Structures are given as C-alpha cells and as structure tokens.
Amino acid sequence: MMLNDDIVLKPAVLFAFLKVLPLILLAITFLLLSWWLSPYFILFSLAVCGAAWYRILYIRSFQYFITTEYIRITRGIFFKRIDQVEMFRVKDFIITQSFILQLFKLMNLTLISTDHSNQIINLQGIPESDIVDTLRDRVQEARHNNNIYELN
Known part of the structure; x- marks a missing residue:
C-alpha cells in the first residue's frame, strides 16, 4: 500500500x-x-x-510513514510498537535544531495532536527538508475531507 505521495522517513545514521x-x-x-x-x-x-x-540499532529501527490520511510511527527491535495518528488530528508543528544538527543538516520535528494517546509525536534525526509544508497541506486536506473545523 505504498503510493507515490507517501513519505517514509528514518533517523539518519549520523544522528544515531x-x-x-x-x-x-x-x-x-x-x-x-x-x-x-x-x-x-x-x-x-x-x-x-x-x-x-x-x-x-534501536534508533535506526524508527520508521515514520506519512500518508495523506495518517502518520504511522514504527519502532522497536525485539518488540515492535506501532503508533498511528490520523492526519486531521495534528494541530501544531515545532522544528528544533541544535548546533550539531544544523551542521549535519538534520532536524527534530515535534507534532502536537489532539489525540489523547499520542499528544506529542517526535520525529527525531530526520533530514532537513520542507516536510512541514507538506504536512500542513495534508492536514488541511484531511480536515476538509472529514468536515472538521477548528474553533479557537
């Protein structure tokens, strides 16, 4: 079930x-x-x-699978854990880069969601990219498709 618009990210070897x-x-x-x-x-x-x-090996076992409908985080070597968050539940994005991560063009992306079991989703050590813009577009599209409107 891998479409052309699916994104698969893993922490960089250098980050590990x-x-x-x-x-x-x-x-x-x-x-x-x-x-x-x-x-x-x-x-x-x-x-x-x-x-x-x-x-x-544990850090490299993390896999972030991003589709238009959900984000799936898989981790673990001997015992796998798979967390899935619907895309329309993502509320905010935070990018952090320490000096070392900036040198090697890596970043940590934190997603804040309204899901009670996964309120904070950390994507650590991923390559620096415009993934936030892609995620923002996918969140807006998922909210529009599910008729979800945010009230402040």
Whole structure:
C-alpha cells in the first residue's frame, strides 16, 4: 500500500552515532583502564559496546510513514510498537535544531495532536527538508475531507 505521495522517513545514521557517542567514549575509557589497571575492565568495555550497538540499532529501527490520511510511527527491535495518528488530528508543528544538527543538516520535528494517546509525536534525526509544508497541506486536506473545523 505504498503510493507515490507517501513519505517514509528514518533517523539518519549520523544522528544515531551522535546519540551513542557518549557510550562509545565510555567504552574507550574502559579499554584504556584495562590496559593501565586490570584486564577485567575489558568486560565492562565489551558490555558498553554491546549497549551502544543495541542503541544504534534501536534508533535506526524508527520508521515514520506519512500518508495523506495518517502518520504511522514504527519502532522497536525485539518488540515492535506501532503508533498511528490520523492526519486531521495534528494541530501544531515545532522544528528544533541544535548546533550539531544544523551542521549535519538534520532536524527534530515535534507534532502536537489532539489525540489523547499520542499528544506529542517526535520525529527525531530526520533530514532537513520542507516536510512541514507538506504536512500542513495534508492536514488541511484531511480536515476538509472529514468536515472538521477548528474553533479557537
């Protein structure tokens, strides 16, 4: 059910690496400690490397599937979770970019919806684009198709 106007987004590999960088530095620190103090620190280094590898895989497992009718967020490695929000429920858009994300042309997009189970939807580490304009047009179209009018 993949149409031409469907959008599939995933967090960038670089974003996942930046999120795991503190764990990688900790693993290197344990590796150096094993060289200087005791070889048993290698076990800590391997454990932290395993946690970092799992975290990279988990971040990369996020998939944001945007159609004209809904937004579906899939995440998880061993246990999948799929959240779906109807497009007409999206109320507001917030783009945040730290200095590092600006350097690598990435962004975090936060969607605020009127859905009670998914009031805040975070699309993290996606490539910088004009996705907000596309989403805004799709939200307006979905509201028009469902005869939903916002009262302030």
